[in-house]
Amino acid sequence: MQNLHPKPGFPLAPGQSPLGPMILDRAEGITVPASINTYLREYQREGVSFFWDLYKQGRGGLLGDDMGLGKTIQVISFLSAIMKKHGDERDINRRRDHVSNIQDGVEWRQRRTLPLANKTWPTCLIIAPTSVVPNWEREFQTWGYFEVGSYTGSKKERDDILTDFKMGRLDVVLTTFDLARRDIAQLDDLAWSAVFVDEAHRVKNPKSKITLAYNQFTCLRRFGLTGTTIQNSYMEAWTILDWTNPGRLGTSKQWKGYVVKPLTIGQSTSATEEERTKALTVAITVRDKVLPQFFKRRTKDIIKDQLPTKTDEVVFCPLTPVQVAVYRRILHMNPVQNLVRKDENCDCGSGEKRKDCCHSIEKGGVLKYMSILIKISNHLALILPAPNDSPEQTLRNRELAEVAFPGQPIPKYGTAMLLPQYCGKWVVLDTLLREWRKDRTNKVLIFTKSVKLLDMLEFHLNTNSYGFLKLDGSTKQSDRMPMIDRFHQDSDIFIFLISTLAGGTGLNLTGANKVVIFDPNWNPAHDLQAMDRAYRFGQTRDVFVYRLLGAGSIEELIYARQLYKQQQMAIGYQASVQTRYFSGVQGDTSRQGELFGIKNIFKLHEDTLATKMAIEKATIMELDWALAHLSSSKSKKSAKSKADDWVYEADSKSGKEEADLRGLSALLFDDEPPEVTDDNDIHKTLSAIGVKYSHRNDDVLLPSRIEEERSRTALKEAKRKRAAAKKLKSERNQSTPQKSKTPEPQWPPRRKHHKAPLSPQSKLASRQMALIELGMINCPADLPVFAQSFARKSSEEQNEILARLDEHVRGRS
Incomplete structure (x- = not known):
């Protein structure tokens, strides 16, 4: 068999x-060749089975694995099975020889x-970004x-490929999105027996030319590959899944009404208990009933036992006084105020x-001034005329510099580059590098x-x-591997300075254990790709990532929106019960909160x-709810006793009562940033x-355990209310008048000396005092730290703390 040179033929790992x-x-002889199966991981075999299960039903689906988990390999393994490949030299020119034999007939x-081209063996069209098509070619080889x-290529070259395909000479055709x-x-x-779209989030807009075009394929075995099915909104998931399975998820209007609206409203801090309950119900339904029919997603958690740890630290770097002054001046410009x-x-x-009327809006003004503010957040020299600027850029930057530095000479670009007062991030980066250089084994990647x-x-x-070494768009492809080798082997090379766009993908830099994202991208996928240059298979050390944000600036807002989107992904994929940090509701102009709107x-x-x-604020609100409502008892009762009616009170969000609870929180909440002790x-x-x-x-x-318990409580109460309403309606609909019933005696009977359980307000106040x-809390500044620590504890640990508080309260009374 080895004489047939099976592929891939990698050396086997020890053991x-x-x-x-x-x-x-x-029965059908559909198997992944042994030569391929030997090198697949178990989750990749599950992905192959996912494709096959849908394929044999005559429909498609979406593989939403995180990048780096081998989506390409899973597709190739699946194709090798349905095309009945041997995985060795017996497959060489199989189709061409078959067609030649037919032509002899x-x-x-x-x-x-x-x-037809797929009469004997299935065929496949794969659509991918232009830069990725060569990678697909290499992987197939x-x-x-x-x-x-x-x-690809010229029209004649493309016509030749189509001719070969129509004659049945090709297993797979690769092409680009635009073509x-x-x-x-x-x-x-x-x-086509199957159509695959790599980076299928490109078809997330139902009105885009790409989406409209791809919906014309008569082949209904349509498969998508993307790690970001929910990138900006839940509607994107519908568009992509509807392409893979036309009509099976209803209309976009139905999806928006039944899924998007309840999930986005339920994610807000201002959501009522009913809205939260509905959101959780919808999320669980989507996760358990809808997505499994079309969608499979795995995260890097499934291989975390095979990798060291990664710590992703977000550092909020204060802007310098000069940056703040310039930022203010830009905000006060007439076009921005308009x-x-x-x-x-x-x-x-x-x-x-x-x-x-009198204050028309500058066309393209939003993006223009957002870009300016991002530059100011990073380094003031970015808005100054630079030696390599075009005449148009020089004029534009000179006008901007006159606004930024009124009544004073415009700073020179070369001088400004060196001034620490023009960049709040310099001192942070300097500090990190000095600390890391103390250990000569550290190696650092810096991305911008x-x-x-x-x-x-x-x-x-x-x-x-x-x-250090530097890699940007001008670095020749032939120079990249020697640079990577030198970075890994030369102990004097401490830093690899990399352009995110030029080197964010395709590089293996596992020699690095520190990563700095100097100016985070608005699209978190780009930053994750950059981190994965170091955090990937082959890494033997823990990796520490530091993302530098301009505190208080537009960069912080962008990061907050990223958090919101990451929570959307967790809710949409896993029905994860997340802490509600923000009041804004995406797509609702009346509820923009702190996140949305100009x-x-x-x-x-x-x-x-x-x-x-x-x-x-969010973690303190969760702590308040836990102190007011959670029992310290470790026993879980399936049914409520009548005494529970003394404890239960209506939704704390919907009435005046919650305002009182929030008032109690305000007594302990400190607006000044507390000093947080940390062993790191x-x-x-940095402090x-x-x-x-x-x-x-x-x-x-x-996921928030407290929010999960709160949602569970709300779901139980909603169920109780529905049952009560149903019973009342049934009694009213009975034809014969009901005799008045004597109330059932309560058991055990309530004695005069028995005290009713504390109300939520009283329980909260007594536990806070305890x-x-x-x-456990020595001053107001300790509360946020304690709240975050409490939220991360297990249910058992939370119970122990609550029991200790209650024991103290009983002893005091």
Whole structure:
């Protein structure tokens, strides 16, 4: 068998044995060749089975695995099975030889006709981004002997590929998004057995030309690959899944009404208990009943036991006083104020809105001024005229600099690059690098998406005599591997400086154990790809990632929206019960809160840490609910006793009562950022240079046990109310008048000396006092820290704390 050179033919790992084929359908002979199956991980075999189960039903689906889990390999393994490949040299030119044999026959000589391309073996069209098509070609060559044609290049080259396909000579045709859209009339009704779209989130907009074109495929075995099915909203999931299974999820209007609206409203801090209950019910239904029919997703959690840990720290870097002053001046510019106040009545007294009267809006103004604010958040030199600017850029930057530095000479670009007062992130980066350099085994990746920032960082690193390499768009492909080898092997090379767009994908840099994202991207997928250059198979050390944000600036707002979107993903995929940090409701102009709308975009939070306050406020509200409602009893009773009626009170969010509870919280809540003790030396060092807040991104995305218990309580109460209403309606509908019934005696009987259980308000107040008296909280500043610590504890640990508080309360009384 080895003489047939099976592929991929990788060396076996120590202790690894060759496996037999993976059998999908024994009767039909559908198997993944042993040569491929040997190297698949178990979750990848599950992905192959997922494709096969849908394929044999004549429909498609969506594989939503995280990047790095091998979606490409799962597709190739599946295709090898349905195409009945051997996985060795017996597959070479199989189709071409088959067609030649047919052409030697009578049918061809008499009628000059060939059977459809998928008559003998299935065929496949794969649509991928232009930059990824060569990777698909390489993977097909690595994992088997496939007959693959690339529908790219000139028209003649593409026509030749189509001719080969129609004659039945090709297993797979690869093409790009734009070509598939443009040439859809030539592709839509060909004999495809399956159509795969890589990075299927490109079809998330139902009105885009790509989505409209791809819906023309007559092949209904349509499969998508993407790790970001829910990137911006729940509607995107419907569009992609509807492409894979037309009509099976209802209309977009139905999806919006039944899924999108309840989930987005339920995610808000201002959601009522009924809205929260409905959101949880919908999320569970989507997770358990809807998605499994079309969708399979695995995260990197399934391989975390095979990798070291990754810590993703978000550092809120204070803007310098000069940055704050310039930021303010930009916000006060007339074009920006016209955007912010566009819907106000015009000053002229016409009664018209400002935008429709004397204060017209600059076309493209929103993106223009957002871009300017992002630059200011990173380095003021980015808005100054630079030597390599075009004449148009020079003029634009000079006008901007005159606004930023009124009544004073405009700073020179070269000088400004070096001034720490122009960049609040410099001191943070300096501090991190100095700390890390104490251990000479540390190696650092620094990513930035800005070419100018890349040059500034290069100058900065040279000034500090750090050994480093730089990779950007101008780096030749042939130079990349030697640079990577040098980074790994040369102990004097401490830092690899990388353009996010040029080096965010395709690089293996497992020699690094520290990663800095200097200017985070609005699309979190780009930053995750950058982190994965170091955090991937082959990494042997724990990886620490530091994302630097301009505190109070538009960068913090962008990050807050990313958190919101990441929570959407957790809710949509897993029905995860998340802590509600924000009041804004996406898509609802009447409930924009602190996240949405133009006024939030053009705002500077100078003296408050908005994200920190939102997180602390939310965790304190959860703690309040836990102190007011959770029992410290470890026994779980399935049914309520009549005494429970003394404890239960209506939804705390909907009435005046909750305002009192929030008032009690306010007595303990401190608006000043508390000093948080941390054993981590880096945190102490950052605190010493003025960084008042940082947190681990994963920590704020953990499912909330308290919110889960609150939702469970709300669901039980909703069920009780429905049962009571049904019973009342049944009694009213009975034809014979009901005799008055004597109330059933309560058992055990309530004695005069028996005290009713504490109301939620009283329980909250007494437990809060116990927290202070027991020394769990020593001052108001301790409350946010305790609330976050309590939220992360197990149910048993929370119960123990509540029992200790209750015991103290009983002893005091």
